[in-house]
Amino acid sequence: MKGPSHLSDEGRVVALCGGVGGAKLALGLQHLLGERLTVVVNVADDFEHLGLHISPDLDTVLYTLGGLSDQQRGWGRSDETWNFMEALKEIGGQTWFSLGDRDMAMHVERTRRRLSGETLTAISIDIARRFGIRSNVLPITNNKLSTIVVSTEGELEFQRYFVGRRCEPAVKQIRFRGAESARLTQEVLQALDADDLRLIILCPSNPYLSIDPMLAVPGTTEKLRAARVPVVAISPIIGGQAIKGPTRKIMDELGLEATNREIARHYAGLIDGLIIDTTDAEGAADLGIDVHLAPTLMTELQSKIALAEHALMFGNSLRTKRKGQEKEPLSGGVS
């Protein structure tokens, strides 16, 4: 039986992805695309902790695509235990950032391999293979890139803000330290330049904390603008709220309306289409961009696959529509 045309298309897809929310869509995409999917992952949340190099978004993507992520807790590994943390507390160690016993293997081994000279890219590719992940998982850069939250409590490294202070300080500005000198990896460039590329997706991750740091790496926005294939974003906003995480709070603090209009404005010139939740249909035609309506709340696996299908379908329709056209903000339309 031949599948629907958006599935039988043999082209490749690149998805730019942050942590939990983005990884859910990546899992749906992996089910449809397998090795034809490349997930390019934010590393600006990475930090040094207890002498270990920790890559929270890469881990979330690897655990999610490897079928190892915890569904209840919403982060980290399933079947996790916390004896390391308990023992660390006994001897007065820092316990503000929870590290599971199984999760520790990732941090210790990746730190060791980086210190021995391997790149984050090479390590990620190898671990994805060992986890049996069919899709490609790539960090956006092998260079140091750090999200700095300029807040009412001063400058905070991302994890200090996100985990240490539970997003409580009001955000005044967000900076990406190291972005100017960071470089897209050869592997990311190859994925974006692939002849059989069909679609680039911006996952429904936090635009300001998870997608923007990747856009801040020189070359990313140029690649998106010049792409011969559609670029589609999935809005992380449903009914004026973020599904998860501090997106809504941050938008408020930055003086932005928590609306799809604002998300469309934020990505203007970079994307060809925006997927917004079906419940937000009102006014969708006026966003000044092609819009596709779909249920964007991902709970069980089927809803992740369904949203992935919508993204592929939308991408196909945009490709057909704009064959031979210059990529420019269009008048819009809702599908």
Added chain:
Amino acid sequence: MKGPSHLSDEGRVVALCGGVGGAKLALGLQHLLGERLTVVVNVADDFEHLGLHISPDLDTVLYTLGGLSDQQRGWGRSDETWNFMEALKEIGGQTWFSLGDRDMAMHVERTRRRLSGETLTAISIDIARRFGIRSNVLPITNNKLSTIVVSTEGELEFQRYFVGRRCEPAVKQIRFRGAESARLTQEVLQALDADDLRLIILCPSNPYLSIDPMLAVPGTTEKLRAARVPVVAISPIIGGQAIKGPTRKIMDELGLEATNREIARHYAGLIDGLIIDTTDAEGAADLGIDVHLAPTLMTELQSKIALAEHALMFGNSLRTKRKGQEKEPLSGGVS
């Protein structure tokens, strides 16, 4: 009720100690002496593994004195889990050296603190305090000191020989890399020079692998020779066999008889008396040194305390006997 004289003596005791066997006696001594005991611990088994600084003997002593050691397994912590190792294996990490989840906290935190500039001594003192250990636990040195086993398979770092190769290669020679430039710590010197010191004990650890590296640190043998208090060793040999570990095998390979005579010869000039097992009484009078017979097999806590009492008693008797005498090999005697 006033206890026996060897317990009511308020003087201090220094015990030089390796891993498991020595730590058992240290636990017995702690019960009798509390803060009047200083355990000086071998660090020549220390090694870097997975980017972590691991101090196996210090950990064994800290876990044992802190009541955290596993009784069945014989090493490591009780209530230990192994999920870190399992996850490490999944991603292709090195698994020849087992690291428990709780145990990992010690390695990660100590590595972090050392890299931040703290000495092994300061870290050990702090962790002992956090474990509620009443006695003093001190590494012999803060400098790098490594036992190298010159074997039929070439030069092996201690843990590679001991754990990695399970003591299988025949030992041709044992060297202590870094010994010449290592320094006794101020804390160890203070313990050995204390005015109220009453006894120095060489624990029933492997003389060649655990005690010798401490004796190789410049100043140790001089301190023992010049000590104004008795130095007593407990033989690790019972009936021509070592209780545990490779002592017997190594003695064979080095062409040494696995006898108390050989142990006495090995420590000649450094010790004033040797405690040997009651079952080895035959010929004890001919060892050329003061000998005390006691059950040296330590199983449950009571046997550890009992052997510790013997050591203190023996020390007292030697002190009385040799008041005002020069420390020289004596004609001997058995108590």
